[in-house]
Amino acid sequence: MNRKNAILSIFCLTGGVVATYSGWEWYVLYKTPDFRYLDENKDLIADLSEIIIPRTNTPGAKDAKVQETIIALIKNTGDRKTQNNFIEGLKSVESYSLSIFKNPFILLSTPQQNEVLMHFFKKSKNFSGNLGKAKNKILGKSFFEILKYYCTVAFCTSEPGATGALSYDYIPGKYNGCMQVSADQRSWATK
Amino acid sequence: MGGQQKPAGIHINNNGQQEQTYDAIVVGSGISGGWAAKELCEKGLKTLLLERGRNVEHIKDYPTSMMRPWDFADRMEISQKYKAENPIQSIVANEGSKHFFVNDQQHPYIQQNPFYWIRGYQVGGRSLTWGRQTYRLSDLDFEANLKDGYGEDWPIRYQDISSWYDYVEKFVGISGRAEGIPHLPDGIFLPPMEMNCIETHFSEKIKAHFKERFVIHGRVANLSKGWGGRGPCQYRNLCDRGCPFGGYFSSNSATIPFAAATGNLTLRPHAIVSQIILDEQSGKARGVRIIDELTKESREFFARIIFLNASTIATTSILLQSVSKRFTNGLGNSSGQIGLNLMDHHSGAGASGEYDGYENQYYSGRRPTGIYIPRFRNINDQSRHPNFIRGYGYQAGGQRTDWMGIMNADNTFGESYKNELTKPGPWTMWMGAWGECLPNPANTVTLDPERKDSWGLPLININFSYGENERVMRQDAKESAAEMLEVAGFRKIQTFDYDFTGGTTVHEMGTARMGLNPKTSVLNKFNQMHDVKNVFITDGSCMPSGGCQNPSLTYMALTARACDYAVGELKKNNL
Numbered sequence: 001m002n003r004k005n006a007i008l009s010i011f012c013l014t015g016g017v018v019a020t021y022s023g024w025e026w027y028v029l030y031k032t033p034d035f036r037y038l039d040e041n042k043d044l045i046a047d048l049s050e051i052i053i054p055r056t057n058t059p060g061a062k063d064a065k066v067q068e069t070i071i072a073l074i075k076n077t078g079d080r081k082t083q084n085n086f087i088e089g090l091k092s093v094e095s096y097s098l099s100i101f102k103n104p105f106i107l108l109s110t111p112q113q114n115e116v117l118m119h120f121f122k123k124s125k126n127f128s129g130n131l132g133k134a135k136n137k138i139l140g141k142s143f144f145e146i147l148k149y150y151c152t153v154a155f156c157t158s159e160p161g162a163t164g165a166l167s168y169d170y171i172p173g174k175y176n177g178c179m180q181v182s183a184d185q186r187s188w189a190t191k
Numbered sequence: 192m193g194g195q196q197k198p199a200g201i202h203i204n205n206n207g208q209q210e211q212t213y214d215a216i217v218v219g220s221g222i223s224g225g226w227a228a229k230e231l232c233e234k235g236l237k238t239l240l241l242e243r244g245r246n247v248e249h250i251k252d253y254p255t256s257m258m259r260p261w262d263f264a265d266r267m268e269i270s271q272k273y274k275a276e277n278p279i280q281s282i283v284a285n286e287g288s289k290h291f292f293v294n295d296q297q298h299p300y301i302q303q304n305p306f307y308w309i310r311g312y313q314v315g316g317r318s319l320t321w322g323r324q325t326y327r328l329s330d331l332d333f334e335a336n337l338k339d340g341y342g343e344d345w346p347i348r349y350q351d352i353s354s355w356y357d358y359v360e361k362f363v364g365i366s367g368r369a370e371g372i373p374h375l376p377d378g379i380f381l382p383p384m385e386m387n388c389i390e391t392h393f394s395e396k397i398k399a400h401f402k403e404r405f406v407i408h409g410r411v412a413n414l415s416k417g418w419g420g421r422g423p424c425q426y427r428n429l430c431d432r433g434c435p436f437g438g439y440f441s442s443n444s445a446t447i448p449f450a451a452a453t454g455n456l457t458l459r460p461h462a463i464v465s466q467i468i469l470d471e472q473s474g475k476a477r478g479v480r481i482i483d484e485l486t487k488e489s490r491e492f493f494a495r496i497i498f499l500n501a502s503t504i505a506t507t508s509i510l511l512q513s514v515s516k517r518f519t520n521g522l523g524n525s526s527g528q529i530g531l532n533l534m535d536h537h538s539g540a541g542a543s544g545e546y547d548g549y550e551n552q553y554y555s556g557r558r559p560t561g562i563y564i565p566r567f568r569n570i571n572d573q574s575r576h577p578n579f580i581r582g583y584g585y586q587a588g589g590q591r592t593d594w595m596g597i598m599n600a601d602n603t604f605g606e607s608y609k610n611e612l613t614k615p616g617p618w619t620m621w622m623g624a625w626g627e628c629l630p631n632p633a634n635t636v637t638l639d640p641e642r643k644d645s646w647g648l649p650l651i652n653i654n655f656s657y658g659e660n661e662r663v664m665r666q667d668a669k670e671s672a673a674e675m676l677e678v679a680g681f682r683k684i685q686t687f688d689y690d691f692t693g694g695t696t697v698h699e700m701g702t703a704r705m706g707l708n709p710k711t712s713v714l715n716k717f718n719q720m721h722d723v724k725n726v727f728i729t730d731g732s733c734m735p736s737g738g739c740q741n742p743s744l745t746y747m748a749l750t751a752r753a754c755d756y757a758v759g760e761l762k763k764n765n766l
Contacts, residue, residue: 053604054606056606058613060609157263159261162261165613173425175426175555177386177387177554178391187594187615190428191595
């Protein structure tokens with residue numbers, strides 16, 4: 001059990017006093033988010049997103065320019081913990097890529113990029129059940145969860161995502177409650 | 192678009208110099224005020240309709256109604272800035288509808304206990320953003336207070352109002368189906384909006400297993416066919432932005448244009464009513480005093496009858512502000528009842544589940560309603576519940592899991608994730624209870640003696656909390672929902688209880704109740720004030736009890752009925 005887990009276990013057992021968390025880590029969570037870093041790393045966000053929702057025979061994350069939307073949504077709709085966790089996460093992606101593959105993320109091959117993201121995916125699964133809920137409440141969502149959430153929202157609400165990968169009917173005009181569909185039926189983009 | 196025509200013959204009273212006297216004044220242009228204006232205008236009365244907020248013209252003032260998801264900067268997520276400035280309205284408002292909700296900073300109120308006061312200060316009020324579910328009350332509801340002793344007995348019974356339900360339904364246009372359920376009376380319906388595969392499945396299983404639980408089509412004020420020059424519904428399910436097709440009923444799309452077409456309507460937006468002016472000699476109201484929202488100037492308008500339809504809490508505050516020698520504690524308040532017995536419906540408790548099957552079935556179009564399970568507790572001796580009185584109905588709906596559900600599942604990323612995201616997921620069913628709240632005199636609306644708003648009017652103080660009966664009922668609602676899903680073969684059943692805070696359901700009622708006895712009630716059986724005969728109140732404040740049905744249809748029927756009575760009395764020179 002690493003240090004964070006140990007602290008969170010104590011939170012859960014005792015009902016938790018926030019003061020046991022180190023000053024530095026609180027600072028990272030609540031400091032004024034470094035939006036410039038966000039703007040400067042648009043390509044990194046685009047590459048990460050393309051790993052999450054790749055182009056197949058339908059448009060992918062980059063086709064939908066999700067990086068632009070993700071940055072806007074993080075800035076406008078994310079709370080401070082989400083903003084900082086996302087920005088710190090991007091920095092961790094860079095340092096992890098450099099330490100394992102000796103290159104920044106955007107210069108890695110697709111399999112290498114997949115490997116890096118898998119590392120962060122696994123990291124996000126370190127907590128489960130009540131411990132996970134307590135963790136999210138206290139520390140905010142993990143980098144991977146935030147990336148996946150905003151990438152998915154940005155993609156599925158984009159024109160290429162909604163009309164090219166999903167199915168979008170602007171003005172349906174009628175309702176059919178039960179109809180036969182084929183196996184390759186796409187899901188509706190809106191409800 | 193949808194054969195709409197611009198409302199003709201509408202007078203906008205902007206200076207009020209030349210026109211200060213009318214036959215009737217209606218305060219508030221929401222769902223009941225719109226009806227009052229229409230009825231009074233159609234009966235030939237020169238009517239002034241006062242609205243505290245801005246004008247919203249049908250179609251023209253629905254700026255987000257044709258926007259696609261990608262046209263929204265925040266993709267329908269709520270921005271932190273909006274949430275911080277509007278902690279209450281942001282519970283309900285979204286990026287597409289937030290211009291139809293007040294700004295919490297500009298319109299503060301005091302909460303003794305958390306109470307969400309969701310408001311729309313504009314012409315049309317909350318009729319623009321309402322849930323559109325429309326169910327009749329029955330004698331099970333009208334007799335409830337008398338039978339169990341909570342609250343004041345209703346001065347009317349179903350037979351007094353049934354023809355008025357007919358009357359308003361014919362105009363509104365309600366999609367639904369006759370079922371012959373005694374405690375949820377049938378109405379005059381347009382064709383129902385059909386059930387989807389899983390809902391039909393659920394309906395059949397419940398019918399086979401339970402004797403007194405029915406799964407019926409949602410009854411909704413959306414038009415399944417063109418009606419009175421409006422609609423039909425285009426199945427976009429974007430109603431809360433205002434509908435450019437007139438696909439659902441609102442004051443803006445329906446009652447106000449009809450009122451205007453008579454040539455008798457004068458609409459004055461930005462008119463905050465501060466007081467009803469009493470003529471101490473005759474004991475009748477002479478008119479109203481308003482504060483112009485923009486210039487903050489005060490001015491008076493006069494009329495022979497006044498309809499107060501400002502919505503429950505605002506109507507209460509106007510009455511309490513209207514003090515005089517005769518009524519030192521608020522207009523028509525000799526009973527002392529004004530401001531007591533605030534009610535809402537409690538909602539947000541229920542269950543959901545997944546279903547294996549119907550993999551090759553899907554739906555198209557976005558139906559703006561779901562299914563309904565009428566009350567089945569305490570409807571007769573056999574269905575009596577040992578632990579609570581009154582009851583609840585479920586609003587429910589089935590759908591196939593979409594990307595919004597799939598992204599929260601425990602999945603990874605890459606091609607497999609994308610594949611999952613873009614295919615219809617498993618069928619699910621959600622069912623949530625809408626439950627009755629007992630009238631309780633401890634739940635109050637009062638005026639703060641010191642603190643004032645930007646217009647110098649006292650801040651409203653809301654003191655509301657749910658009681659034990661509601662709490663116990665909720666537990667049963669969760670368990671019964673889970674039981675029904677299990678019976679219908681669902682798995683992964685989860686019960687939920689989102690938010691048990693007053694105001695959540697936006698069905699405020701009860702603070703100027705009707706009753707036979709002037710000593711214990713504010714309004715008589717025609718919604719006429721016992722104490723001030725030419726003032727009528729037909730918004731939610733008149734309700735002695737709330738039933739568990741969505742209440743707007745009842746306000747509409749009571750309004751039309753009260754207008755008919757008021758004009759009759761006027762003609763007989765009784766007012």
